[in-house]
Amino acid sequence: MNKVLIAMSGGIDSTAAALLLQEQGYELIGCTFRTRYTTEASLQAAKDLAQSLGIEHHILDLDEPFERDIVGYFRHEYLAGRTPNPCVVCNRLIKFGRLMDEANRLGCDRIATGHYARIVSNETGIFLARAKDEKKDQTYFLWQLTEEQLSRILFPLGDYTKQEIRDYLSTKGYNDLAHKGESQDICFIHDDYRTFLNIPNQPGNYLNQEGQIVGQHSGYTNYTIGQRKGLGIALGKPAFVTDINAEHNEVRVGDYEALLRTEIIIHHTIFRGDSTRPVQAQIRYRSHPTEATIITQDGFLSTGKPTEGVSLNFREPVWAPTPGQSVVIYQDHLLVGGGII
Numbered sequence: 001m002n003k004v005l006i007a008m009s010g011g012i013d014s015t016a017a018a019l020l021l022q023e024q025g026y027e028l029i030g031c032t033f034r035t036r037y038t039t040e041a042s043l044q045a046a047k048d049l050a051q052s053l054g055i056e057h058h059i060l061d062l063d064e065p066f067e068r069d070i071v072g073y074f075r076h077e078y079l080a081g082r083t084p085n086p087c088v089v090c091n092r093l094i095k096f097g098r099l100m101d102e103a104n105r106l107g108c109d110r111i112a113t114g115h116y117a118r119i120v121s122n123e124t125g126i127f128l129a130r131a132k133d134e135k136k137d138q139t140y141f142l143w144q145l146t147e148e149q150l151s152r153i154l155f156p157l158g159d160y161t162k163q164e165i166r167d168y169l170s171t172k173g174y175n176d177l178a179h180k181g182e183s184q185d186i187c188f189i190h191d192d193y194r195t196f197l198n199i200p201n202q203p204g205n206y207l208n209q210e211g212q213i214v215g216q217h218s219g220y221t222n223y224t225i226g227q228r229k230g231l232g233i234a235l236g237k238p239a240f241v242t243d244i245n246a247e248h249n250e251v252r253v254g255d256y257e258a259l260l261r262t263e264i265i266i267h268h269t270i271f272r273g274d275s276t277r278p279v280q281a282q283i284r285y286r287s288h289p290t291e292a293t294i295i296t297q298d299g300f301l302s303t304g305k306p307t308e309g310v311s312l313n314f315r316e317p318v319w320a321p322t323p324g325q326s327v328v329i330y331q332d333h334l335l336v337g338g339g340i341i
Contacts, residue, residue: 003027004154005103006112007095008057010045012180013114013157016165018053019172020156021112030057031102033094035066037188060102062094069093071188078197081246082324083224085141086186092144100149110152117142118158119150120334125272126150128335133161140285143328143338144270194222204249206233209242209258217251220244226259226320240320260317266327266339269310273329273336280330281312283321283341289330291315310339 004021008014008030022028030053032038032046043059050057070090077084095113103111115138116131126147131137145153157165169178189196199221206215215233217223223231227241231253242259243252264283271294273279280289292312312327321327321341329337 003029003108004110004112005029005031005099005106005108007099007114008032008046008049009114009183010042010047010049011114011183012165012169012177013116014046015049015114015174015177016160016169017112017114017156018049018055019168021154022053022055024156026112026154028053028055029106029108030055031099032057032059033066033098034059034061035063035188058102058106060098062098065098066090066094075197077324078193078221079199079246080324081220081244083322084324085326086188087141088144088326091142096145096149096153100152103152110154112154112156114157115142115155116157116162117155119153119155127272129158130330130333130335131155131158136162139335140282140326140328143326143335147272197221202249204251206231207250207252208235209252209254214253220246220249220251223251225322244323256319259320261314261319261321262317263311263313264318264321264327264341265309265311266341267308267310268306269308269337269339270306271310271329271337273331273334277331278315279312279336281314281318282328282330283318284325287318290318292329294329 002025004026006018006021006028008018009032018028030046030050032043034043047057070086073089074084074086099111116133116136117139118129118131120127120129128139128142128150130139166178202219203216204220205213206217208214214235223241223244225241228238231239233239237255239253240256240259241251242254275294278291278293281292282289292314295311295313296307296309323341325341327339327341328335
């Protein structure tokens with residue numbers, strides 16, 4: 001199983017991943033996705049890298065499915081008053097879903113990317129594990145990958161820190177690339193998500209925690225849970241968005257404590273861990289995992305398909321869990337599940 005289709009953007013991480021795999025003896029074929037947000041410079045960088053490595057390179061046009069399944073989902077969630085995780089959905093449907101399809105078409109045994117994550121196997125199955133570089137760990141965005149997919153994926157950067165990867169590229173003669181800045185979080189958002197959505201303002205009411213009108217806002221799609229800046233109201237103390245009602249175009253505001261939660265409901269829950277043990281749940285990419293207990297309505301948590309009506313009870317309160325975002329579930333260093341808040 002030595003033939004690998006590797007996603008190549010021409011950036012730091014995918015370049016290092018390709019070099020490492022080639023050194024390990026894998027036969028590589030490069031693949032670069034094209035959407036309307038892909039720059040010609042990045043396409044050329046990927047082509048040039050493939051040529052320098054002496055490998056075959058393909059450009060896969062995914063503009064239509066990306067616009068429908070990722071950008072469409074992004075827009076739909078904001079219109080519903082939720083805050084989406086487009087990278088989570090893109091990884092499942094596009095980056096790994098379409099890449100696996102292309103690998104099958106080209107006769108490749110495996111696929112590889114430059115994500116910072118590890119894959120481990122034990123007596124109960126194949127799991128994602130946190131990367132060596134905790135600051136760069138990307139398992140949060142990969143929780144929807146299936147065990148079948150994991151069995152065919154390589155993450156060569158999982159055992160390195162970002163600085164080690166930069167140093168490695170320098171030793172390989174890619175000094176300019178080694179000093180390149182980080183890429184943006186959401187590939188199709190170049191400034192503010194509100195500008196991208198381009199939804200006309202529809203003024204509505206701010207409500208306080210008691211349901212009283214305390215001001216007027218510019219439209220519910222301009223706000224997210226936990227937002228403090230740009231509210232344009234003065235309540236005599238710091239105010240945060242605590243709830244969004246899309247149907248009535250209402251934005252509720254309150255103080256910091258109003259956003260603390262000890263329990264959240266999650267949907268489309270996938271769980272492959274030990275349900276008798278506590279878990280560590282992470283409610284956003286940059287937050288720290290918090291110990292929690294999983295509770296279901298009927299006491300049963302399916303390990304074979306998504307489960308509805310699942311709640312997480314946290315040992316310590318978490319701040320501003322946001323509808324539409326992912327909560328990712330760990331036990332020790334293994335990713336064992338996730339769901340949508």
